[in-house]
Amino acid sequence: MNQTKPSKKQLALAIGLALIAATLLTGWLLSVFDRYQPFQTPEQKLLHAMEAIEQAEGRGKAELIEQTVIDPYFYTPYMFDVHLGASLAVSSGGAEDARLAPEQRIPLLEWYMRHAEPGHFLIRAAEQLAYEYDILGKNAEAERLIADTVERLPENAAERRELLLVQAERQLESGNLAQVRESLEKVGPMTDKEVAIYGFSDAYGLISSRLLFAEGQASSALESADRALAEQTRTDQAGYTSESYLVLESYRNSIRTALAQQDSKPSIFSGKLVRSDGTPVSRAGIFLRENDRSQYRGDKEPYHAVTDDQGTFEIRGVVPGFYQLEVGLSYEQLKEWSWPFDWDDRIEIKGNSNVERELTMTPLIKQLSPLGGQQLTEDIVKFSWAKMEDAAYYELSGMIPNHDNGGGIGSMIVSGIKENHLSIPISELYATPGGLSWSEDNDWESTEPNSLLAYMNPEAKVSWSVEAYDAEGNKIAQSSGPRIDSTNSSDLPEFYLKQRSLTPADRLVLKKDLSQALNRYRDNVKADPNDTESLRMLTRLLYAKSQIKEDQSAQAELIPLLERLNEQSANPREIEKLLGLFYETADWENYERYYRLYQQSNEEATSSYERSVHATSLLVVGKTDEARQEFADAISEDPTHRFIGMALTAELAADRPLTEVREMAQTYPQLDREQVWTYWADLLEAMEKERSASPVKFDAQLEQSLTAFLKNREAGIEIEKLQPSGLRSIDDFVDALANVN
Template structure:
């Protein structure tokens, strides 16, 4: 099957959503997965348990345990991981999956680690069993399993032995048993061969993390620097033993994972040593009914790791106790996100309603409390269970949520291997609504592109395709716009599955142009759509498809709208106005610096949406700035930043205030209070950029005068003159500032 990518065409604020399970997610058959396991596969499961209890053939028993109780624990400790930036897990389950509970696994894993053959599976079995014990609050048992199993490995299998003992140290560290962890470290170091560089590096990092959790950044930094120097010396000794003819193929030290991990920690400690002291982050994980969530994995992750898969080597990881409590100590000043790990039984019917751009800002001045409340999923009522709709009005209904001020409905449709979710109807004050079918047709779907760059025609037809299946979800918000809960989540048992959010729209039939499109004859389809529209100016479907097909092969983040599509977009906006069409027009004229046209379509856009989201408000603020309305722009930027946890447009706000107030403390404070968060890892550090400019300005008497002039060139959209200045300026820090402002999108 070809690999699919996702490009979001229409709503610019959606473009930055990471291409992860929040956008391209498995088919909602996931909702039925656990139901199949508990019903259709229960008999087979009991047969397997019976076989394990009665078989006299040990090799067969070990094989079954490996397949059903070890392999499913190798890739991840928990079934599902949820964070602000991603959701992972759940999708491997299918109709044939046999899922065993922890209680069912424990006796067989215990037997396995005592009697099974000594190999990689033995190492994995110990890790899985230790993880289960941790989730149940049995920390001593978790450590003992690792220690006892390590003794089964001989010197020939020392790597597995050492990895188990490393994990025992990590557990002791995570539970603040520092004396015990240090004792384990000394015991392991006494038995290590000096050639085991990676194990020694892991130990050094754990020692530094222990010191850090005790509050001593300087001492931790010394430990890390010593470990790095030792690693580099050992690496040099190794490379000197390699024949000259093979040195080019010898792995660079930069490719050594544990060396890089030490270097990353070193950089963080050097920065933190000048910005603040280590603090603690603690809190509770509870359900909204007050039930504490025991055995939930809690992982604290910085920007560099926030959108990566959880790893056993994560520095900050712990499991909640019987009261749902967790605590992390020695947290150095940075921005962090929490990732939670759940078993199916813990999350089924519930969700963690967290915004994608929710960060925990640690400045080193105080300890932080961060409580997490799981909310019940909203029950949906209509349409459900693959209902076929042929009317021109679609009725949606769901249960009320206490404290909700309004609701948003989101939509999705099936594609090969998954589903795309894009588009919404927002700010609904009731728990039911009748939506004209054209309003759903007007929602542009995300565009699915395979690895060869071919656009999936199903994603172009989106919600106008009578042969495709659609899904919907509803989210509830309080009066301040905070997400309370939603309907889409994990429903993995009979009690929580309820009605499934599927429906078909069969009010229309496929046209010949639609059939050409589905046959991947895009050019021929476009020609026929254009002919259809020329023959019938009321043919909204053909007009709609023209706006989706023109320039579709050139789609991509940062690409401007094709000029040829604009007149069609204007026709569609007049005949069937929608949020997505008006947004495209507004954004086109913004990119072209045509402010009269921008304002015309912006006014129509605000009439429909009523309230700007963080992205569109930032675009509006930027438009005001470029037109010279700097005080109005300042107000709009302030309001946008309150809504936007990523602070994506803070660079434009800084440009606006630099023009108004110059290189002042007021502007640097904006940068400090509103750091840009990006999952790409390439975000501008505006505070550093501004401080560098302030330092550079001391060498030039006319520095701020020139900065004002360059900003005027940027506001005017004079690309040629701006590029010329960038090419010849003798002020490198100002150049970096202007380049960063240019890159804001």
């Protein structure tokens, strides 16, 4: 086959065309690469998405708005990056997500509401836009939006029922009770499928019960909640517990309690969230949580609000009771700020009242030293932080990282610090234990090894934090918080304690070979009785074994070793262990001796919990008057009133009238964080009623039952119930005492 050789002109033309094509192809590829490269910054991705929305039309534009503006989870109303309070939740997505500002989202949501077809995304868009209008104070506009959207949806559509329930809840929260009933009537009968998939029955039941309570019909509200719960199942076919069911159940229980306390009128909780410089904090979530709840349940929470542009909020129709407050905030709102809450804080809301609170965010305390993973080698460790106005004292805590660096365990190092700095001997840090953490099967050798070594591990990068308190003991500021702008590792409050090296026994601990480590530490102590570090680690391993496995032989070996350690290196944290062990074993003589030693060696004020435990020890050994005085001082300072049952027993043992003792129970209701609720006032009221039939017989039996209970406690006898007294109210009271600890 003959081939014609191309001319130079043809060759040059071909090369030119190829270069042009290559240039165009390269430009297109770069454009595509720039637009879709997986390692774009979140801001670039969001910018490209917004450009695409601006250029699109019709259904294509609607789909892009769904993907970018409506669907991302963090745009869901009442969803926040961080929840500070009872559930203390932090979003896993968070700071890496670029987000549209409200002024960018609102016009796009409004366009979508005008042009989109009815469906799931229309419902979500309506909820989100109404939420934005509420924050701007456009409540009437938000109500019209929801009402108009309801009319756009088919009569029997599940989406229509869903939005009607949203509408009813909004009307309930704004106090439009007549409109709530109208919206509920429009919901109509629900199919089994809708109940199973959407949980409409749970939501309907909660709103119906809340409406009745808001109307002042507490008994009917309780009956309504009971009916709704009876019609539902607690778990689905997969075995998962229904969150909305749990919310309804908890709400039902709060009404039941309010009725029992004869205080069941609806109340209002309102207030304002501001920064310490007076600036209002808008777009923050405010949640009232029942005292027995520690898990956040999103917008299913019955009591929630969002702060407006003045930082104000209002929650209506609250059932009287004790609540914990929770604040939802964005990472941006928390940048260098925090809302310093205390785990034990409770808000008492009485019936037919308007409780107001001003909540104040304060700047994070700036930590000065040590920072950046500094390797400390001196025998004195120096901490310093910025001084806080109105701080009466500070508390310093450390965080021991887990062995796999997946989180850590915190422990308080020193409290009652008067200045904004502290110099602490390394020996005191070594004596500060970490918290115990182990597997669910109670295998003591699964104990987290770093927590055993704690500050004695030179390979662990320890972090530290500080909290400030006023003269009344209220937390006013803290150093810890999600610092999303802290990219410089030199700013992080972390350090290594390099004053010692790991021993072979220590390395066995880090390998989780705790039995071998235990034997090695025993050998070390036997070879050198003055080896304080080995003795300390021996006591820590034995303590873990005795607590986790409830190993009595380990406990018997542990107690004399702890006493010996105390002789070599008296430290309040280690004396605390001895106190606990002597209390458990009912060794009251040694308990009292070491309690005095603990007070002498501890520069910090003895806590209300420690004083309550001591008061209990005085009561069980028959020192009733001393116990009453100790309880009187401790209970008033303890916001949880955890030991109120024993304090009441001390009053009864001193022959105080039941009426006066019941008044004391009403003044100090039990609200401990373990959530073991006992309504002591109710128990005492029942005792008063039963006593009225035969006062002399009742008083004699009460004295006999309380004496038997205290004698058993003095002897360390663990029994769940005493021999029945024949008087129901006395037996109920004594049974409740068994849970006080």
